Amino acid sequence: LRDNPGGLLQSAIEILDMIMQKGDLLLSTKGRLPEANKRYIARKNPVIEDDVKIAILINAGSASASEIIAGTVQDLDRGVIVGTPSFGKGLVQSVYSLDNSGKRSLKVTTAKYYVPSGRLIQKPGYINDEIVVRDDKEDSLFVTVGGRTVKGGGGISPDYEVVMPKSTPLLLECWRKGLFFSFAQQRQHKYDSYEDALIDLDLITDFKVFIDDHELDVATEGERQLQEARTKLTALDSTNMDLTHAFDFV
Numbered sequence: 516l517r518d519n520p521g522g523l524l525q526s527a528i529e530i531l532d533m534i535m536q537k538g539d540l541l542l543s544t545k546g547r548l549p550e551a552n553k554r555y556i557a558r559k560n561p562v563i564e565d566d567v568k569i570a571i572l573i574n575a576g577s578a579s580a581s582e583i584i585a586g587t588v589q590d591l592d593r594g595v596i597v598g599t600p601s602f603g604k605g606l607v608q609s610v611y612s613l614d615n616s617g618k619r620s621l622k623v624t625t626a627k628y629y630v631p632s633g634r635l636i637q638k639p640g641y642i643n644d645e646i647v648v649r650d651d652k653e654d655s656l657f658v659t660v661g662g663r664t665v666k667g668g669g670g671i672s673p674d675y676e677v678v679m680p681k682s683t684p685l686l687l688e689c690w691r692k693g694l695f696f697s698f699a700q701q702r703q704h705k706y707d708s709y710e711d712a713l714i715d716l717d718l719i720t721d722f723k724v725f726i727d728d729h730e731l732d733v734a735t736e737g738e739r740q741l742q743e744a745r746t747k748l749t750a751l752d753s754t755n756m757d758l759t760h761a762f763d764f765v
Contacts, residue, residue, distance in 0.1 A: 517572050517598060521579025528555055531587055533562040534569065534594075539631075541587050544607050546626030551607065553626075569594030573671060574679075578602035585671045586630035592661035596673040603670035605629075605636025630671075632657040638669030684733040689726060698725050 521527075531541045535557040542555040563569075571585050571594055582601045588594045607626035613619040628636045634657050656664050666672045682690075689695055702721075706712045734742070748758055 516577045516581040516585060517574045518576035519578075519581040520576065520602075521581045521583075521604070524580060524583070527580035527583045530584055532557050532559050534588070535561060535591060536565075537561075539591060541631065542583055543629045543631075544626040545629060546607065548625070551626035565593075571596050573598040573601045573673060575599060575602055577671070578604040582636050582671050583628060583630065586634060586636060589665060589671065589674065590631040590634070590657075590659050592659050592663065595675060596671060597675045597677055598673050599676060599678060600673065601671040603636060603638025605669075632659060632665060634665065634667045635669060636671070684735055685726075685731065688731045688733050692729065692731070694726055694729060694731075698722055701725075 528541060535541060537557050537560050539557040540554060541557055544551060544553045546552060569588060571588055573581065573585050573596060577585065577598075578601065582603070582605065585596050585601060589596050605628035606624045607628065608622050609625045611621045611623060613621055630636065655667055657667055659665055702712075712718075752758065
């Protein structure tokens with residue numbers, strides 16, 4: 516569920532219905548009005564039995580319905596959550612028409628989503644760097660059905676935090692253009708099995724030649740700006756060796 520912004524609540528409930536036991540509390544909503552308070556219960560026997568282990572990957576781009584799935588799986592100890600804390604989007608919004616034309620309407624937050632342990636998914640809002648007033652209970656610790664302690668305060672915190680290493684411009688450009696796949700396709704006839712495809716110096720050298728042929732633009736924004744400055748300043752005084760040496764040093 517990494518970088519999954521969510522979608523329909525019903526879709527999240529249907530997914531949870533496939534892996535949770537019939538009768539399990541999956542989610543609840545709470546608002547100021549009685550009609551905003553709802554409980555969603557698993558109504559079917561699971562399609563995927565308990566002996567099948569589940570791991571869910573999340574990151575800061577996981578939001579809304581994605582967080583409902585991750586939080587419920589965590590609270591009911593059905594699986595483990597791996598990655599980085601999720602976005603924290605857990606508001607129920609209702610749309611009210613302002614006239615009979617249907618052209619003008621008002622969207623109002625009427626409730627909030629809570630996963631089975633009672634944790635609020637929504638992160639706190641901020642105004643001028645000051646946290647908006649909220650109930651202290653929403654920031655406390657909670658307990659899963661198996662007795663594990665999980666953190667509240669908005670969003671879903673993973674059981675195992677794994678931070679993705681920062682990608683270089685070269686790596687991103689290679690992925691974007693599909694060069695890893697293309698290179699593998701080009702070389703697959705050279706090997707009889709996976710065991711034969713060793714990553715050695717020859718393979719790395721061949722890959723460097725391969726990507727050089729594609730003339731990738733892997734310069735960072737800073738490098739582009741530096742080159743632009745060098746071009747403009749050199750045009751003003753091409754005989755200034757101090758200027759040339761200064762750019763070579765940079």
